[in-house]
């Protein structure tokens with residue numbers, strides 16, 4: 360914790376900060392400050408020191424740690440944010456943490472996952488030092504059936520954070536895949552638990568995975584054609600702490616806006632949607648294709664089959680078919 364507080368001071372102050380000032384502000388001995396600086400240097404932070412002027416943060420590595428998040432979010436918000444190096448799955452850790460005392464807005468974030476979960480029982484590739492794996496707990500008052508759009512709202516929230524921090528405009532493939540240049544760089548897994556007796560929502564955990572600084576060649580073969588990262592799309596690396604904090608802030612706004620702010624989230628979801636006006640394949644094993652027509656007011660997907668019949672999908676998995684090239688003649 361001392362380390363986090365010293366980091367927070369060094370990262371937020373311009374110029375040199377004297378050891379005396381740091382120790383006074385934090386109520387620590389000079390020796391404790393010096394030990395914290397030593398630990399930070401060991402972790403890759405380049406901190407200059409001058410006997411007269413004190414310490415200066417020269418450069419910082421891209422770390423997703425409680426110290427980095429504290430610097431941006433402040434101590435109040437950090438009360439319900441838990442940061443880990445490696446966990447099995449942040450969704451699982453959050454649901455265990457929240458078992459006795461689920462707190463609205465509680466967040467679990469990790470540098471790596473060994474059992475990252477995706478939708479439909481798939482795994483989510485979660486290597487260390489390049490991605491964001493974040494879960495947030497939500498306790499809405501709305502009934503379970505009308506809370507399903509929270510996943511779509513979350514896709515909008517994460518897209519906004521990415522746009523603010525990285526300057527790119529993500530598209531959303533229905534329901535909740537985050538897309539750049541036709542490839543997926545992020546996904547959302549929402550898990551809801553309901554009280555058996557009352558039928559009310561006990562908690563919703565939205566788990567967000569973002570490929571941030573992954574190099575394109577680092578993806579496993581089975582993902583190479585479909586996955587991308589913010590680095591691969593822009594050629595720039597981004598501070599994961601900054602992006603994670605932007606996501607947390609957007610999720611806080613989402614919880615405040617729920618459910619009355621529907622119009623704005625729906626408008627933005629429709630604007631970011633990349634699914635309609637394409638032929639889609641239903642990934643339910645039936646092999647059926649359809650044309651994706653529109654996004655309904657409840658974030659459902661209206662599709663039309665080749666025989667002319669229509670259906671409204673409220674959940675499920677689809678794949679967008681590539682646009683067919685016209686046949687070459689002559």
Ligand code: BTN
Pocket residue numbers: 447448449450451472474475476477478479481483491492493494536545546547548565566567568569
């Ligand atoms: C998907 O695209 O299928 C959803 C992927 C969701 C991955 C995130 S990473 C953080 C959270 N913890 C998990 O185990 N999964 C979600």
